Amino acid sequence: MSKDKKINPRADMLMGSMRSMGYSFESAVADVIDNSITAKCTTVKIMFPSTPLDELAVGILDDGIGMSREVLINAMRYGSIASEYKREDDDLxxxxxxxxxxxxxxxxxxxxxxxxxxxxxxxxxDYNYILQRKDWIAKELLKEEILRLPYIEELTTQGKGTLVLWQDFDILHKSSEGLIFDALNDMKVRLDDALGLIFHRFLSSNKNKVYLYINNHKVRPQDPFLESHPKTTTKKERSIAIQDTTGIERHIVIKPFVLPYATDLTDKDRKLIGGIENLRLRQGFYIYRNNRLIIWGTWFGMKPRAELTKNARIRVDIPNSLDDIWSIDVKKQSASIPKRIQQQLKNTVMQALEISTAKQTHRGRKEKIDDELDYIWERYQDRNNAFYYQINRDSKLFQFVREQMTEGDFYLLQMLLNEVEKNLPIQQMYIDKSNEKITIQESDQRLEEVLEIGTSMAKSIKTFTNRSYQDIVDDLMKSEPLCNFSQVREILLNRLNNEAN
Incomplete structure (x- = not known):
């Protein structure tokens, strides 16, 4: 018969290993804030040293219900609650x-x-102390020791809540070559962006609202879906039923969004989505657990990130009772979609991707694509299903220019256009477009330029036909560039009729 043998883990080795779990600074702070929110706080302050002369410590202070001595001891215990233990619905x-x-x-x-x-x-x-004692020994601080701690006045003035204090930044010391204050200063900017996204629902909520501060700076909520923007495309919210490991039916709530095109965004909109430069990286699923964002910017292998799908977002809300089914890790930084709902989610993804692709593809024209319209550029498909672009030699503007040229001039024009088409800077255009750095240079005289083109073309057509100017202009308004300037029609008609009279 087998015998029981008690084998305790070595405190120094296990704690050292757990220090290397892969937390980023932002995810570590967010994990502490989870506890503050669970403790019913309304405000969390993340405090950094203000000058290099201050003690190099970071404090995370909340105004929650606080903990008694016994509860605090248990909170400091590793594995203070089993992952399978039933928790409150709002426990993070x-x-x-x-x-x-x-x-x-x-x-x-x-x-x-x-x-x-x-x-x-x-x-x-104290990891240094653990290395010496090689046992799970925490220190209970005496009152005089507590009063010497950084930021303690903030807690005592508040009269309730919890202060989490970080000191001795050994890893940061190595990565910053000893410049810990400078490194912490840089962390504040990244932390502001991360917390504004991760906790945006708490920050913008009218019910159970939470305020976050980094020193005296108030963290503003982001809005990865721009829900209030009139040009955001939304699909109907749907619920998927799934059983947890105990057999109880739970519900996952899904809602797809497609953001507006970049040129429809104000500066405020761009800040709300975390910057236009992050559009491509932040496409995909947004998984929320009790309103806290845990995973974002991934399609979970269903589709690779692409330029044409960068505006697509799928919001998914799951209860904490499904943590194990979604394989949510300790850091709340990774998860996987349960196989039993993958196909249902994939259908939702494909719909959102189609809308996003359509928005990006059709945006090149200022009017809806129409077979009757006469465009300057044409898109062709080769036998390998790849695409290439050429100047439309059948366009009215091209034909008008052609008619004014000798055969020798036209030969030179064709030679130039062939080289223009073959030497398009596609790679650089793609990079610039990905960074939303492409713009159409419209001069103040652009309207007058288009009027001149329309006037010249209309007069030329009138010379060889008996058509009225109204008929000619109506026809020209189906061609680029005139079709992009609807106001040109009446001005052009008046100008032509006045000159004819």
């Missing part, structure tokens, strides 16, 4: 590891101070 935790593993991935010393019902308690995990 899972493994009981986030506070410790996230914090100690960034620093060697984690101290948690909590103010509850007039009493203050503080415990600390």
């Amino acid at each position: 935790g899972r493994f009981g590891l986030g506070l410790k593993s996230a914090s100690l991935s960034q620093c060697k010393v984690l101290t948690v101070i909590s103010y509850y019902e007039g009493n203050v308690a503080a415990y600390s995990w």
Whole structure:
């Protein structure tokens, strides 16, 4: 018969390994904020040193309900709650590891101070001390030690809540070559962007609203879907039923969005989506767990990211009771779609991609593509199903220019156009377009230029036909560039009729 053998993990080795779980600074801070929100806070302040002379510590302070000494001890315990344990519906935790593993991935010393019902308690995990003792020994801070901690006045003035303190940034010291203050200063900018996205629903909510501050700067919510924009395309929200591991039916809520074209966005819109330069990277699924964004910017292998689909977003809301089915990891940075709903989600994805592609493809014309319209450029498909572009030699403008030229001049024009078509800077245009840096240079005289083109063409046609100017102009208005300037028609007609009289 087998015998039980107790084998305790080595504290120094296990804690050291868990420090290398792959948290970014932003994801580590977000994990701590999850605990604050679960503690019913309304405000979280992330405090950084203001000058190089300040103590190099980061504090995350909330005004939540706080923890008693006993509750705080349990919160400092590794694996304080089993992942399968039934939690409250609004609980943002899972493994009981986030506070410790996230914090100690960034620093060697984690101290948690909590103010509850007039009493203050503080415990600390010090990795240096663990390396010496090689055992799971946390430090309980005395009152005089607590009063010497950075940012403690903020907590005592508040009179409730919890302060999470990070000190001894060994990893940051190595990566910044000792310039820890400068590195922390840079982190503030990245943190502002990340928190504004991850917690945007809490920041913009009218119910259970949460305020986030980085020092004295208020974090503004982003809106990855631009829901209030009149040109955002939305599809109907739908619910998918799925059983959790206990057999209880749960619901996943899905809603697709396609953002407006870049030129329809104001500066404010661009800030709300996190910058136009991130459009391509942020396409895909947005997975929310209890309103907290955990995964974004991926199609989960259903489709690669592409330029034409960069405006497509699929919002998915899941309850925390489905964490295991979605394979959500400790860091809340990775997940996988349950196979039983993959096909249903794929159909939703394909619809959104079709809309996004259509928006991008048709945007090149200022009017709806119409077989009757006469364009300057034509798009052709070769026998390998690839596309190439040529100047439309049948366009009215081309034919008009052709008629004014000798055969020798026309030969030279054809030679030039052939080289223009074969030497389009497609790669550079693609790069510029991806960065939304392409614009059409419209001069103040553009309207007059188009009028001159229309006048010359109409007079030439009138010379060889008995058609009225109204008929000629109506026909020309189906050609580029005139079709892009609807106001030209009446002006052109008046000018031609006046000159004829």
